[in-house]
Amino acid sequence: MHLSDDDLHDYAGGELSPRRMAEAAAHLEACDACRAAAAPLMALTARLAALPRAGDTAADLWPALHTRLAEEERSAQVPVARVISLDERRTRRMMPAWAAHAAAAAVVFTLGFGGGRLSGTGDAAAMLVAADTVATAVEAAARVQRAGTEYVAAVAQFVAFARGGDSLAAARGRQATLAACYGASRELTRLRADDTSAVRLFRTAATALHGPAHAAPPPPPVF
Amino acid sequence: MTATAPPEPALLDAPAAAPRDPAAFEALYRAHYRHVYAVTLRMTCDVSRAEDLTQEVFVRVWQKLPTFRGDSALSTWIHTVAVRTTLQNMRSESRREARVTTTDDPARYAAEARRAMPETAVDLERAIAALPSGARSVLLLHDVNGYRYHEIAEMLGVSLGTVKSQLNRARRLMMEALER
Structure with missing residues (x-):
């Protein structure tokens, strides 16, 4: 029996269990039709996985980010008074x-x-x-x-x-x-x-x- | 034994409220911004939006860094913040525009991708940009960034079946585009 379309996608994406991966690999080895169906999918996923994962911005974003962080910090520094309940004060005295x-x-x-x-x-x-x-x-x-x-x-x-x-x-x-x-x-x-x-x-x-x-x-x- | 609550250390939250040093944060930004920009650029296919989102990601990193417990590598944690921030932005944007967006000009995006990442495959970048945004997100998360089905389902708030069908569709569209 041939591999289903879902199986081929799961195989190409490495989402099958180790046992199913081994079974699918063995089937692809033996079945020309499934191997032909899997080939473009495998090629695509391999190319996507090899795409670079880091890129440079056209301009330096740090100066604007620095300004935003300074604003964040100023707003975070507003002091917040904590109200201590009567029970808590009593507990503290009795500690x-x-x-x-x-x-x-x-x-x-x-x-x-x-x-x-x-x-x-x-x-x-x-x-x-x-x-x-x-x-x-x-x-x-x-x-x-x-x-x-x-x-x-x-x-x-x-x-x-x-x-x-x-x-x-x-x-x-x-x-x-x-x-x-x-x-x-x-x-x-x-x-x-x-x-x-x-x-x-x-x-x-x-x-x-x-x-x-x-x-x-x-x-x-x-x- | 009585059920009296233990005294709460009064200064437990003091370090989080203390002033922080943006100059030291710059070193962290410089070490990681290129990875964050690659994520935001590919997912949005829009240079100015990707730059805004890159800034937004680092504002969130700045805010949330006190909660980072070292359970994963810092780079992994920042990457996750980048993905979640971008997805959240795309969701609110698509709600505002009430439509499923593809990028306006895949060729223009591909040119920017080549400028930002000179070693990239331009035909792939162009095909990615032409995908509907939902399929594009799933494809990028799985096939480029290496997230698993269940992680993507959790991030997008959809079922596993939806993730798989979106991914299969995205790959089919990619293969068709690359054959042309």
């Missing part, structure tokens, strides 16, 4: 010391590792210059940011467990927090020791927790 410390640690890591997002968006120009390619820097920043997010989630989970008064759950939560902390730190230490953006992240975090007097960068963590 025990250990929970406050955990929340403070979360803030530090959010600042520190969340800073990866800044690197990705261009704030840490130094990091972009130091990296081999722009793509490498942005992808590295995204990994750091993800590690930071996981750490913050683990801290939040730990706080929830501890509040529940279940010491076993709290111990497990603490373990998860430490594991996330380790992962986040490992990502951060991949940055070069003299990387100015990494130093700035440490300084921002230290300022947030202890004030400007303690803003000198700590030595990199050792594992």
Whole structure:
């Protein structure tokens, strides 16, 4: 039996399962009629796949784009006040010391590792210059940011467990927090020791927790 | 265990709101704009629209970069933003014009394609430009950009069967045009 028109298209586009691809190839090998029907299709898809995928604009678009981005940035900087509910204020007052410390640690890591997002968006120009390619820097920043997010989630989970008064759950939560902390730190230490953006992240975090007097960068963590 | 929600870190969104540096973004733009322009130019077959869309794509990249999690390569992510932005623009444009568009002048487009991509096959570019826009999009997404049927169906919001029939039709029209 000959291959259907749909089969020929699926075969030419590589959309058949591996088993069906092998069967179709064997059939085409043996069947002159199907091979003749498939030939122009195969030639077309091969030529389309070989078309260049990059092209130059007639004029440089960057100056106009730069202006648009500056406008975007100005409109994004309008401050938004956050209303804190009465319940939330009450919760904050009643937060025990250990929970406050955990929340403070979360803030530090959010600042520190969340800073990866800044690197990705261009704030840490130094990091972009130091990296081999722009793509490498942005992808590295995204990994750091993800590690930071996981750490913050683990801290939040730990706080929830501890509040529940279940010491076993709290111990497990603490373990998860430490594991996330380790992962986040490992990502951060991949940055070069003299990387100015990494130093700035440490300084921002230290300022947030202890004030400007303690803003000198700590030595990199050792594992 | 009580169901009390954990305290939300108050500064979680602070980095996204911080000022960003367009000068650093320029390096990213320079590394990727040629790929984005090729996508927008082929899909619209219209130079000025493709240039506008290229800018629009990078504005979106600028806005969405804080949400990029590194799950795929940055170039893949930018390519997807380019395709989705262009498709969205084409949809709203065709709704506005209430018609299925082919490009006004395939030969003019082919000349621009050769200027932008000197090594391209002009006969193919001309035949692509002469396709109805729906068939052209599916052909470009599948046969040029390498998306699979199911990915195209998701991007266009149509069934798998529609994607296949549009693609088969586009290839048939291409082969007829190339035989002439």
